[in-house]
Amino acid sequence: MRARPVLRAAAGGVSRRRVQTVVIFTVLLVSTAAATLGLGLLAAAAGPFQQAFAAQHGAHVTMAFDTGRATRAQLIATGRARGVIQSAGPFPMADAGLTGAATGSLGSLALVGRTSSGGPLDDLTLQSGRWVRRPGEVVLSSGVAWDALLGSTFTASTAPGAPKLTVVGIAASATDSADGWVVPAEVHALRAAGAPATAQMMYRFASAGSDAQIRADVAAITAALPAGAVAGSASWLAAQQLAQGTGAIIAPFVVAFGIMGLAVSVLVVINVVSGAVAASYRRIGVLKSIGFSPGQVIAAYVARVGVPAAAGCALGVGLGNGLAVPVLRRSAEAFSGASRSVPVWVDVVTPLAMLAMAGLAALLPALRAGRLPAVAAIATGQAPRPGRGQAAHRVLSGLRLPRPVTIGLAAPFARPARTTVTLTAVALGAAAVIFAAGLETSVARVTTDRSHVNPGEVSLWLANGGNLRPDGAQARKAVAAIRSQPGTLHYVAESTLSITASGLPGQVNAHLFGGDTGWVGMDMISGRWYRAADEVDVNSAFLSRAGLALGDHVTLVSGGRQFTARIAGEVFDPAGGQPVLFAGSQALGGSGLPIFQYDVGLRPGTDPGTYATALNQALGSQFSAGTNEAGGKFQQIITALIGLLTLMMAVAAGLGVLNTVLLGTRERVHDLGVFKALGMTPRQTITMVVNWVTGPAAAGALLAVPLGIVLHWAIIRAMGRAADTGVPADVAHVYTPAELALFALSALVIAAAGALGPANWAARSRSAAALRTE
Amino acid sequence: MNALIELSDVRKCYDDDDGRAALNGVSLEVGTGEAVAIMGPSGSGKSTLLNMIAALDRPTSGTVIVAGRRVDNLSETAAARYRRQRVGMIFQFFNLLDDMTVLDNVLLPAQLTGMPKAVAFARARDLLGELGIYDRRQAYPARLSGGERQRVAFARALINEPELLLADEPTGALDSAAGQEIGELLMNLNRAGHTMVLVTHSPELASRYASRTIRIVDGQLTGADRPIASTGAWR
């Protein structure tokens, strides 16, 4: 029963401050949604890999060794190298090109000889079929095979005598330790003539949480062996990055938005409650004088926030889940087994945490109300303590500005805490907008940047997806058709091969161009596009996985032949994840390579769609020409997500400003009455009230510029890391001074617009009523 | 005598007062230069009447004419202009702005009209000097005595040289000595030509300083109890 007066006192407060109630609700809705989205994406993305890694007792590092340079005993001895806590192997390895009669080529696969799927490390999950028992059998990795392949037979075309292999099982390795497994005795027969003998070892280390630790671990192994024995290494961190895919790329900026949303909502809640407390000192005094205990007063003011905050948090969870669905569905497509919904614990923990934050934020000012002695509360009334704003008034009244402006500008100094809130809300809101606009530009540039996905504007390929013989009739026909199109500016033949590269387990996609590619102008992160026949360009994933740098030499194996090339540049590869290599076709043995497609650059003003249609008509049904349109589904999702989160942030910040001004007008209603009785016109009143916020808003907007830039810089890099790619300069640096000035200015304008509502109210309200409010 | 203020049949009902009128058919004339005291029990409508004259609020019906112009239907902007040009308001609780100095409080109405700075300063200096608080010009209201605060309110009301002074219980918050001083001040101002409407609970103040007293009960005038036959102004 004792709760009833408390509730009534609280309810009275809420219903009388409808706008503030809406503000609290909306701000918590927005920030809870952002936090749910962020955490949900992180959790859903991180979950499956970590589970699989733990269950399989995954290896921190998987390494390949040249067994011509290190003995079996030496390899086993590396299990006692510094930092190693567990090891497995050596297992013999071979690279073999597998071709099926019905299925076509699977490309060059890294095959490992293992007697069992289990083991102390990399305890494989057999998804279907059984493990290999005798030569002629192969278990393929789920990364390269699909269930229908079970039972089919492939020819190891690169091996002498072209032995046959039947698929008896499909297995998954969390760290993708191999493309397939055979019995150890067969490995030797699968090696191409002249290829070095290699073996695989797997390790777990005492510390392997970061790339730096992994590098040190690998160095310890390398040091324990003769020079040149290490042929490559792969880190579990890279596998994790790959597995986490889309969610991981989006996570950095979603988390950034979530944190900013949290900050704004805490500010707004503190603001609303302390405002309510300050505005109702007299009410508190009265409540106490009629017998409310301090605890009940505190409860009354916390409850004022509790109801709208709880509603906001509850609906925010729903909104966050709704927003997460399309993103999660996309990442589930990319990584089988990834969750398609936000984990339940996120749905429970997020709103509770947000609500707790709100309650805590409300508690601080409410405690002040609880401690306030009744008499003092009644006497203090609602005016801000005089004295604080006096110096500011004195300075500002000396300025040659209209009086309503200087009075307005001085007002924030009387309430430093509330002014800080306005300033911070504007700074965070504007920083979010600046950051988001930059992110949009970066994402747009990523999409339009030339990459291996779309080196030209139009591509032409065989309709059946096969390869063209470079000197064949079909190739001549295609080239003639391209040349006869008036829109053609450049074209180049592109071959796509799977090769192996020293230092990298598994296969690498190589894009080889037969002709001048100067016009392709792919975006470089560092270095330059290849010029000489023995130069190649690679993406960031290639460099980081192989542990190579620009200028290093790399050995490439294709069709059983070895080539050595120098790495001339790091190419920006927004798709990231997998190592990719670009070179002229001479780098892999000349111009005889089968052509996968032609890439065409168009004359300015040529419409790619029309051009592709014309080419299709000229060539008939054997060929297929298509445009390389900018922006995939992923970009659309990111763009929509950025827009949405920015809007939410701007709304939250705008509401923060509106709320501050509202508190100000309510609190100064009496002063406003005096001003009007002295002849202040509505326009002058509006000018004055709007100027309450222009000072802090201008400071906030100025602060937002560096904040937004730094945020963009950090998040773009984090996203790049998640996508396993560096970031080229044009993606990292997107702001012009004029744009930044415009953003800062518009933040000011929006803050002023947020103040206009309460200002209008102040200007319209009759002063007679205001003066009665003593 | 030409009337500066003319109220005819003014009614004022507040929305939340279920039909009861705060002013119920008030008709009243105040001549230029007159000093009128308004008396009546609490809640009788005295402040409401002053608000009508100052165009701080609109009557429900009836007209208010000041200096030949209707002020009962002015827009908020026009009302503000009217107030700062013609009306000086003085309140029971001074209503000074706490975060401004004495000088800034006094200058404010002049600044709102856009009076040249030098002119406004000269007038403020003269007024503060006349009222004996020039040396307190940089002080803040919280540091002043009640009498001093009310003088500041007077200076502020007078800075734009309004022809009409409206005072709502100007001595209500003061002790009798300070109230006396304020009464003298009012009389001097009236002598200097300001028309004055003074709401007071003090019969002594009314009889000593006003030329006429109007009684109001339940929103209705009950007739002047001490009508002055002459023009009513001391000169």
Ligand SMILES: Nc1ncnc2c1ncn2[C@@H]1O[C@H](COP(=O)(O)OP(=O)(O)OP(=O)(O)O)[C@@H](O)[C@H]1O
């Ligand atoms: N803004 C308002 N809203 C509602 N009712 C009001 C308002 N202002 C005055 N009233 C009512 O109108 C009536 C007259 O009020 P008014 O303030 O004019 O009285 P008063 O004669 O000045 O009283 P006092 O001597 O106590 O100051 C009262 O009943 C009061 O409750």
Ligand SMILES: [Mg+2]
């Ligand atoms: Mg009154």
